Ligand SMILES: NC(=O)C1=CN([C@@H]2O[C@H](COP(=O)(O)OP(=O)(O)OC[C@H]3O[C@@H](n4cnc5c(N)ncnc54)[C@H](O)[C@@H]3O)[C@@H](O)[C@H]2O)C=CC1
């Protein structure tokens with residue numbers, strides 16, 4: 001049943017968790033999350049990927065399942081795993097082409113299950129982007145791939161990074177810093193802001209979200225002396241959105257937006273480029289930060305970190321962000337039911 005037809009949160013199916021790169025820390029943090037499922041109140045979930053990547057790093061019980069219904073039954077006693085293409089020899093910390101193909105297939109299957117409503121949503125473990133590009137992946141990241149599979153235009157799929165004390169939205173995402181200025185347009189900022197507002201309402205139950213917008217340049221351009229993007233692009237975008245009734249302020253100097261008193265004044269900060277958004281978020285919430293895609297018909301979250309190939313297979317990966325991603329996915333699914341009914 002599609003999620004939009006579910007009115008009782010207790011009727012939600014399990015979440016599909018794509019395992020990401022088999023040689024990264026994805027399998028380990030998913031297995032550790034399963035171990036912590038009761039202590040942390042995690043929703044039922046099942047892994048989608050190569051079960052061998054779990055076995056390579058974990059001795060716990062794994063149940064091979066072929067449907068989310070089977071996964072729901074198995075979840076209490078074993079980590080359910082829906083097998084996709086085998087990744088060949090798995091050496092934690094050493095990514096391979098076969099592993100990248102498996103990661104991509106796992107993502108594809110997980111998205112399909114969420115789109116049909118068989119899964120309550122997807123939680124994606126990290127992929128190695130360089131490795132994915134090597135197998136012909138033509139999207140900058142998982143966000144854009146999932147958006148395409150859901151029939152959503154890339155500018156309407158919004159990457160939001162969220163932790164308990166901060167939510168940030170990078171307006172431009174995976175592009176070279178040198179291209180940021182050219183990529184910033186009034187239309188793009190407007191699209192990100194409008195989707196952010198709807199996403200905060202629908203996934204977080206915030207009735208009237210307060211947005212704040214960072215400038216691109218030092219001191220937000222210093223009246224044009226340090227750059228004109230604030231005057232010609234960011235400012236006009238904010239003015240037009242405010243005229244439509246949004247609670248949105250800026251552009252402000254980015255360096256003053258993230259201290260604790262400033263964070264109390266907004267629900268989400270729109271940032272002009274990837275690191276402007278992710279540095280404060282990861283500084284505050286590396287171990288419980290979540291990447292959520294807004295603007296999709298399905299719930300999608302992910303831990304805020306990457307594959308951490310350097311520590312894969314060493315049993316030192318912290319599952320905190322993965323557990324936060326699972327919890328946030330469940331809260332978002334419940335919030336959507338409340339919002340839509
Ligand atoms: N959502 C996704 O699929 C993401 C994928 N990536 C990919 O991950 C790969 C590596 O990226 P990096 O920039 O090195 O970032 P990274 O997050 O993988 O690693 C950065 C540092 O944090 C540590 N770390 C990361 N997660 C940890 C955890 N759960 N517990 C303990 N330590 C942890 C790593 O060991 C490393 O020292 C790249 O291929 C990148 O494309 C990066 C970010 C997100």
Ligand SMILES: NCC(=O)COP(=O)(O)O
Pocket residue numbers: 140141142143144278291302
């Ligand atoms: N730095 C965030 C990131 O890389 C997440 O990208 P995505 O693969 O979730 O689109």
